[in-house]
Amino acid sequence: MNGENLLKSLGGIDERFVAEAMVAGAEGKRIAFVAETERRPRHIGVAVAACFAAALIASVFFASLRRGASEGDVLLGSGEPGPVESPYLLPSRAPQASDSPAAPDAPEALLLDVDAIYINEQEGLVSDVAPYYDPALYRDERWDADAVEEYFGRSFAPAWRPGDLAPISDGGLKATVNRESGEVVWDELYLTYRDEDYPDFIKRGFTVIASKLGLGRCCIYMTDSTKTSDVFGTEVVFGHCSLSYGPYDPETHEPAGWYDVYLADFELDGAQVSVAADRLTEEEFVKVVASIISGRDDIDLIRS
């Protein structure tokens, strides 16, 4: 048996299947695929000012200083549902047993075509200055991981991460609240994963930042030509830049080398989410982002 035999033997299949495929999507009989066509409007945010700082390390470093992030373990695995399903609305002439899914032996891994992911190349990172809140008017509240999950309605911890990276935050955040009204005015959540033994000041790792109020700082400079990618039904802007690291040659100012910074920006369940990674490969980064979105750790990357 060869491929052509198999292709030819398809000619003997039930005529009802052929009829079903013949009318599916034909003019005037467009199939409704739910969810995939619904795209939430992207919040691109204000014209981004600012400059560029050392990717995530710096942003997390300063954020930690300002917000007083603590160390510890983070909750992993969001328990969120898997990828968006697209119920297919069949014409009434469906063959029998048509809607019963083929029962696989074990749950199948999610597949993501990395060739369909567009990485926007950029010169550097964008960051913004964190706002100042007068302590006379605002107070800080420490939310633990449970409170954070309740506030966001989900976890943003990646269900998958490279094995050498460990969490360095506890999954909580310090929110800023208006003393009088109780209104939350600052809700940025930072989840950082790093290889602390990495032999350089710029460690290998990534940070997930999530906010329902809109992120003030990180990381991709959006333009009209910025392209988005579809990750399990969520529109994601991926970015990449190369940053230099020292020591720098005292005469030529040439850096000791360059490292990759990958970025992703998307909306998930009403929160704006940014992920920034130092020294991860493109595939590792895409898989981390896909695992945040899907809540699944069994994701196979394929190339078309």
Added chain:
Amino acid sequence: MDDESITKLFFERDEAAISEASEKYGAALLRLARRLLGSREDAEETLNDTLLRAWNAIPPARPESLGAYLAGICRRAAFERLERRGAQKRSAELVELTAEMELCIPDPRSRGEADESELSESINRFLAELPAEQRVIFLRRYWFADSISEVSQRLGIGESKVKTTLFRLRKRLKKYLESEGFNV
């Protein structure tokens, strides 16, 4: 004209059945044949052949879906023409589809012959268990020889989803055929 009326013309041995069938399904059949054969001339001959065979078969045959019935004849006629041509002159589309189908074969090293009707029955069972959306994607690609982009546009879904679904279905079909004993 609706299918029932065209079928009635066939039963009445009215030659208008041929022109009505051609009017309604000719373009789709021509496209299917051209995809498989790669040549417009061969595709046109296959279309004529299809209509003639339908004229000879109806009656007694009374197709449930005239379009699917004619497409089935057209596909068979195209493959017969391919066989007459020999191994040479395969269209680029067919070579691509064949390569993808090879990935579903349990043991590609073996060159033994599988019984075609048994294979068709087995694929029928496999398709019957699939959700309709996946089945349509599979058929549009491997039965109608649509390109990935055509399937995507037709069904209003992303190309990435089409490719992913096909990738998964090929793996699943291979496993299924293995379990059905098609290890040739």
